[in-house]
Amino acid sequence: MRSEYYEEALSIMNNEDAAEKAHPLLVAAMEAGDYRAHYALGTWYLYGRHVKKNLKKAVALFKQAAANDVAEAAYDLAVCYEDGEGVRKDLAKAAALYLRAWRCGDVSSAAQLRRxxxxxIGVKANRAIAEEFGKLHASSGK
Structure with missing residues (x-):
């Protein structure tokens, strides 16, 4: 579900002092079921931007967004699992989440899957599959 709250929060975030105005809009967007807002707030907690850094909150928000097909959230959650940031390191979960991100439209995930x-790493080595993901990434122009 997309909400006007998320769009409004996004439009004011270009202004450095806009976090105070954007935060309640993102919360309203979350309550309206816009999982892009979960992802946006998750990044705030991941990097400690505008809020106190909290990796557990970031991961929880990414999980909700990724479960609802927000590609960027699946990608960032994969990175968390690969690096052990806010969760116990789990390379198989990382690979599965990169695949989910790719299936949801994040073309840069193909490079991670190729690697x-x-x-x-987290999967049985398979150079043929790696090559296919390499081709997908190359054809995306990213």
Whole structure:
């Protein structure tokens, strides 16, 4: 579900002092079921931007957004699992989340999947699959 609250919060975030105005809009967007807002607030908690850094809150918000097909949230959650940021390191989950991000439209995930399949990180090494993800990434122009 998309909400006008998220769009309004996004439009004012270009202003450095806008966090105070954007935060309640993002919360309203979350309450309206706009999972992009979960992702946006998750990034705030991940990096300690506008709020106190809290990796557990970031991960919880990313999980909700990723479960609702927000590609960027699945990607960032994959990075959290790969690096052990806010969660116990789990390379298999990281690979699965990169795949989810890719399936939801994040083309940069193909590069991560290529790397993981090439070297056998969290998945059984498979150079043929790695090559296919490499082609997908190259064809995306990213």
């Amino acid at each position: 993981m399949f090439y070297w056998g």
